[in-house]
Amino acid sequence: MALTLRVCSSPLICRATLATGDNGRNHHANDAAFIRRAADLAEMSAGVTSPHPNFGCVIATSSGKVTGEGYLYAQGTKPAEALAVEAAGESCRGSTAYLNMEPGDCHGDHTAVSALVQAGIGRVVVGIRHPLKHLRGSAIRELRSHGIEVSVLGEDFQSKVLEEARKSCLLVNAPLIHRACSRVPFSVLKYAMTLDGKIAASSGHAAWISSKLSRTRVFELRGRSDAVIVGGNTVRQDDPRLTARHGHGHTPTRIVMTQSLDLPEKANLWDVSEVSTIVATQRGARKSFQKYLASKGVEVVEFDMLNPREVMEYFHLRGYLSILWECGGTLAASAISSGVIHKVVAFVAPKIIGGRQAPSPVGDLGMVEMTQALNLINVCYEQVGPDMLVSGFLQPIPDLLPVIPSEDATFEIDPSVNPFESSIIFFYKTWDLYGSFSNFSPHPIRMPYGEENDDYRTWSSVEHYYQASKFVGVENPLAHDCVENIRTARSPEEAALIGRSKQRQQPELVREDWEDVKIEVMYMALKCKFSTYPHLKSMLLSTAGSVLVEASPHDLFWGGGRDGEGLNYLGRLLMQLRSEYISESSVSAENASLA
Numbered sequence: 001m002a003l004t005l006r007v008c009s010s011p012l013i014c015r016a017t018l019a020t021g022d023n024g025r026n027h028h029a030n031d032a033a034f035i036r037r038a039a040d041l042a043e044m045s046a047g048v049t050s051p052h053p054n055f056g057c058v059i060a061t062s063s064g065k066v067t068g069e070g071y072l073y074a075q076g077t078k079p080a081e082a083l084a085v086e087a088a089g090e091s092c093r094g095s096t097a098y099l100n101m102e103p104g105d106c107h108g109d110h111t112a113v114s115a116l117v118q119a120g121i122g123r124v125v126v127g128i129r130h131p132l133k134h135l136r137g138s139a140i141r142e143l144r145s146h147g148i149e150v151s152v153l154g155e156d157f158q159s160k161v162l163e164e165a166r167k168s169c170l171l172v173n174a175p176l177i178h179r180a181c182s183r184v185p186f187s188v189l190k191y192a193m194t195l196d197g198k199i200a201a202s203s204g205h206a207a208w209i210s211s212k213l214s215r216t217r218v219f220e221l222r223g224r225s226d227a228v229i230v231g232g233n234t235v236r237q238d239d240p241r242l243t244a245r246h247g248h249g250h251t252p253t254r255i256v257m258t259q260s261l262d263l264p265e266k267a268n269l270w271d272v273s274e275v276s277t278i279v280a281t282q283r284g285a286r287k288s289f290q291k292y293l294a295s296k297g298v299e300v301v302e303f304d305m306l307n308p309r310e311v312m313e314y315f316h317l318r319g320y321l322s323i324l325w326e327c328g329g330t331l332a333a334s335a336i337s338s339g340v341i342h343k344v345v346a347f348v349a350p351k352i353i354g355g356r357q358a359p360s361p362v363g364d365l366g367m368v369e370m371t372q373a374l375n376l377i378n379v380c381y382e383q384v385g386p387d388m389l390v391s392g393f394l395q396p397i398p399d400l401l402p403v404i405p406s407e408d409a410t411f412e413i414d415p416s417v418n419p420f421e422s423s424i425i426f427f428y429k430t431w432d433l434y435g436s437f438s439n440f441s442p443h444p445i446r447m448p449y450g451e452e453n454d455d456y457r458t459w460s461s462v463e464h465y466y467q468a469s470k471f472v473g474v475e476n477p478l479a480h481d482c483v484e485n486i487r488t489a490r491s492p493e494e495a496a497l498i499g500r501s502k503q504r505q506q507p508e509l510v511r512e513d514w515e516d517v518k519i520e521v522m523y524m525a526l527k528c529k530f531s532t533y534p535h536l537k538s539m540l541l542s543t544a545g546s547v548l549v550e551a552s553p554h555d556l557f558w559g560g561g562r563d564g565e566g567l568n569y570l571g572r573l574l575m576q577l578r579s580e581y582i583s584e585s586s587v588s589a590e591n592a593s594l595a
């Protein structure tokens with residue numbers, strides 16, 4: 001592939017040129033725009049770099065003129081940063097390099113960092129840190145050690161536009177991030193359905209529901225995936241090929257999940273001359289047919305328990321990063337129930353086929369009330385020819401702000417922590433050694449009731465106050481009842497149960513700005529608790545130098561998660577509070593010595 005295809009040419013450069021204002025907002029807008037551009041460039045590597053990340057790099061002068069761009073073309077090719085530096089030439093000196101992701105130092109390869117250093121880049125803006133723990137932070141540290149100013153979005157500066165830009169960086173490497181956090185590959189369930197919600201006629205005939213244009217998009221999706229999966233029934237009904245036929249990108253492995261192995265002898269998927277096929281089946285199923293498939297070059301993998309999670313864990317171990325599920329509703333329901341589907345991509349065709357028995361995209365999930373429905377997040381709508389493409393995530397992309405904060409971040413949160421020798425103190429249940437740090441600890445606090453700041457009430461625990469705050473200020477008597485029910489709940493567990501279930505069942509009762517204010521609410525409650533009880537404050541101060549982590553395996557926002565994938569906001573706030581206390585005491589010690 002010619003270099004020119006990888007390095008963007010001048011019209012793009014002109015379009016990306018931005019006016020630089022001298023106030024912070026303009027700087028943020030420029031930084032955000034260039035980071036988004038880097039993410040767009042990285043998008044061009046999708047499907048060819050797996051299992052490596054998708055990297056893009058933009059180099060812009062201090063006046064906001066883009067002079068070089070590049071993206072990683074494939075595994076083992078020149079890094080995006082080196083390509084962008086080559087394109088920008090002399091103009092690199094003192095310019096800013098925008099990277100959607102911190103470069104990874106694979107096998108001691110420092111090419112990306114060296115390219116930026118040698119070119120004389122003055123500043124580097126990074127969208128997200130590298131998601132893999134052993135690489136996270138290394139390149140950033142190295143760049144800083146060369147005197148380059150490095151800013152990481154969400155850590156070194158924050159604003160709404162930057163948050164949007166950061167999101168685009170998370171999206172472009174969603175498969176890698178999910179894989180890093182969840183031990184299964186990133187899975188997308190894709191289907192085409194009629195306007196009346198059918199994926200085939202009652203006869204099982206399904207060719208075609210979506211338009212040719214939509215089907216070309218499916219080829220592209222396949223080209224970005226490491227494998228495409230179908231169930232046994234789809235093989236029997238459709239005899240699919242499951243190849244990417246849009247002319248570029250790679251072709252994914254085809255995987256069939258079948259319990260019975262009752263599959264036809266002749267099938268397009270058994271032709272492995274161009275693409276391989278793996279059949280995942282139940283241990284011991286139709287041994288003679290297994291032999292037959294093996295003779296055709298089809299790999300058969302037996303599972304003791306053939307279910308989507310086991311199969312995904314297996315393919316994770318084989319190094320697969322992203323999987324496209326193109327099965328029917330039976331297997332789709334099983335995959336969703338096992339929690340392995342991360343994203344849904346649905347092509348909706350303006351056609352009606354009817355039929356009581358006609359299959360639908362997702363079989364039985366055991367849900368009986370609409371309130372149980374799974375709500376997609378980050379939903380996008382796009383018209384593709386006559387069809388509507390609706391896509392969204394079933395699971396949020398894990399945030400990468402480091403759980404146990406990185407050395408730099410730890411130091412920022414609490415300078416008393418020795419970034420190189422910090423120990424970690426885990427707390428979770430109230431009976432643990434540091435159980436008093438838990439929000440469920442029985443330490444009543446006096447905090448304002450509702451929006452009336454002078455109406456102080458006693459709350460039996462931080463959890464009582466935190467849960468009730470979700471419903472404060474909402475003009476609905478039911479919201480008011482929630483606050484009172486939570487305040488008078490007999491235990492923190494009961495308060496949490498009421499707060500969480502009401503939030504899920506009646507989201508309209510939750511204050512609109514809750515997501516924006518919840519961290520502040522928690523901080524105020526913690527501050528009140530630790531200031532009210534001197535022995536708790538002493539205990540918190542006694543942990544100086546250690547990283548605090550709430551060891552909740554399931555709360556990925558306040559807790560650290562099972563494998564460190566959680567955001568640990570409770571631990572962070574406690575460290576922040578500790579830091580505040582430490583600086584207060586050093587100021588008062590200084591004043592005392594002056595007096």
Ligand SMILES: NC(=O)C1=CN([C@@H]2O[C@H](COP(=O)(O)OP(=O)(O)OC[C@H]3O[C@@H](n4cnc5c(N)ncnc54)[C@H](OP(=O)(O)O)[C@@H]3O)[C@@H](O)[C@H]2O)C=CC1
Pocket residue numbers: 190191192193198199200203204205206209230231232233234235237238257258259260261262306307308326327328329330331332334359
């Ligand atoms: N419009 C569209 O986008 C699509 C339409 N279709 C249509 O859907 C219909 C087929 O739908 P459907 O029957 O739901 O097909 P599936 O692709 O969901 O296949 C179901 C089969 O998957 C196998 N399987 C293996 N493990 C599991 C598990 N844990 N849970 C569930 N199934 C498992 C079984 O195969 P086995 O019986 O061999 O043991 C099962 O019968 C066809 O008419 C096809 O044309 C299919 C895909 C996409």
Ligand SMILES: Nc1c(N[C@@H]2O[C@H](COP(=O)(O)O)[C@@H](O)[C@H]2O)[nH]c(=O)[nH]c1=O
Pocket residue numbers: 191192206207208209210214215218230234238239240241242243326327347
């Ligand atoms: N019917 C239908 C789809 N069906 C899916 O595509 C598979 C066939 O792929 P191939 O043999 O490679 O062309 C089929 O088995 C099923 O998984 N997909 C769509 O985008 N639109 C459609 O209308």
